[in-house]
Amino acid sequence: MTREAMLWKPLEGGQAGCGLCAHRCVIAPGKQGICGVRENRGGRLQTLVYGEVVAAHVDPIEKKPLYHFYPGSKALSIATPGCNFRCGFCQNWEISQAPRRKGGGIAGEPFAPEDVVRAALDQGCRSISYTYTEPTIFFEYAFDTARLAREAGLLNNFVTNGYMTAEALETIRPYLDAANVDLKAFKDETYKKICGARLEPVLETIRLMRRLGIWVEVTTLVVPDLNDGGEELAAIARFVVSVDPDIPWHLSRFHPDYEYTQAPPTPAATLGAAAEAGRREGLRHIYIGNVPGESEDTLCATCGFVLIRRRGFLVVGNALRESRCPSCGAVLAGLFD
Numbered sequence: 001m002t003r004e005a006m007l008w009k010p011l012e013g014g015q016a017g018c019g020l021c022a023h024r025c026v027i028a029p030g031k032q033g034i035c036g037v038r039e040n041r042g043g044r045l046q047t048l049v050y051g052e053v054v055a056a057h058v059d060p061i062e063k064k065p066l067y068h069f070y071p072g073s074k075a076l077s078i079a080t081p082g083c084n085f086r087c088g089f090c091q092n093w094e095i096s097q098a099p100r101r102k103g104g105g106i107a108g109e110p111f112a113p114e115d116v117v118r119a120a121l122d123q124g125c126r127s128i129s130y131t132y133t134e135p136t137i138f139f140e141y142a143f144d145t146a147r148l149a150r151e152a153g154l155l156n157n158f159v160t161n162g163y164m165t166a167e168a169l170e171t172i173r174p175y176l177d178a179a180n181v182d183l184k185a186f187k188d189e190t191y192k193k194i195c196g197a198r199l200e201p202v203l204e205t206i207r208l209m210r211r212l213g214i215w216v217e218v219t220t221l222v223v224p225d226l227n228d229g230g231e232e233l234a235a236i237a238r239f240v241v242s243v244d245p246d247i248p249w250h251l252s253r254f255h256p257d258y259e260y261t262q263a264p265p266t267p268a269a270t271l272g273a274a275a276e277a278g279r280r281e282g283l284r285h286i287y288i289g290n291v292p293g294e295s296e297d298t299l300c301a302t303c304g305f306v307l308i309r310r311r312g313f314l315v316v317g318n319a320l321r322e323s324r325c326p327s328c329g330a331v332l333a334g335l336f337d
């Protein structure tokens with residue numbers, strides 16, 4: 001469905017300036033932005049993907065991953081097609097890259113915001129996740145849904161590449177409770193080459209989210225020979241510590257996918273070394289994902305007591321008492337019932 005876009009301004013010659021993400025596209029009449037889902041029609045910017053849902057599932061919140069945000073709760077997870085990045089290792093490329101691929105498209109199933117909220121309530125969800133593709137580029141739909149969700153007592157979270165502008169983040173802030181931000185590398189050249197983007201706007205989004213009081217967790221997909229150098233991973237950890245050492249850092253194992261098939265799956269030892277580097281830099285909560293047998297329990301950062309036990313994405317035990325460790329009384333950072 002097409003709708004007038006938010007966060008844009010008319011420019012000379014009928015062009016439209018989009019202020020939704022850090023690409024800040026200037027779009028000529030009849031053309032689309034880099035994401036392929038915002039189009040200048042007659043001098044006015046339109047979103048082409050409002051309510052065009054290509055994926056809707058009830059997921060454990062751990063699958064986002066968000067480990068310090070109502071652990072064990074369910075999230076109705078939705079996506080429309082498109083992305084403002086073009087990462088060669090995208091695991092959801094069939095839907096994220098569809099608008100820009102020959103023979104692809106933007107058609108989804110209509111799912112109105114009020115129906116999303118009703119479905120979330122009917123299925124006992126605590127939150128709605130805007131995920132699988134990039135929520136920034138379906139902002140209008142996410143905004144309307146999140147507002148209704150908040151009125152209905154639900155929470156909202158984004159799983160995002162962090163490339164939104166400060167204006168976009170400040171606009172959604174009243175309804176956005178949490179986000180998992182992908183920090184894919186710590187080199188601008190990697191962002192340019194692999195994602196068609198830049199590093200600094202992602203760092204600024206993470207900083208701004210914390211300043212705005214949004215609960216943030218960070219994920220890094222560790223890709224052999226791309227970002228698995230000890231110094232680069234330590235630099236990521238150092239940055240996260242500089243924002244807040246309580247931000248959980250998820251280290252995710254790479255599997256060859258889409259266009260990026262030149263690297264093998266990430267060795268478990270590399271992920272272990274990355275976690276060690278993160279701990280040395282001062283991060284308090286580090287999780288290794290996609291590796292069978294790796295513990296993803298949440299430990300008290302003060303005394304090491306096991307606070308939340310997980311088996312895969314399932315929470316099998318939660319010892320928290322009013323967000324505190326029952327052993328030493330330290331508060332666990334995050335949002336909990």
Ligand code: SF4
Pocket residue numbers: 018019020021022023024025032033034035036037038084136137
């Ligand atoms: S959302 Fe980003 S990529 Fe899409 S049109 Fe706007 S500035 Fe360009």
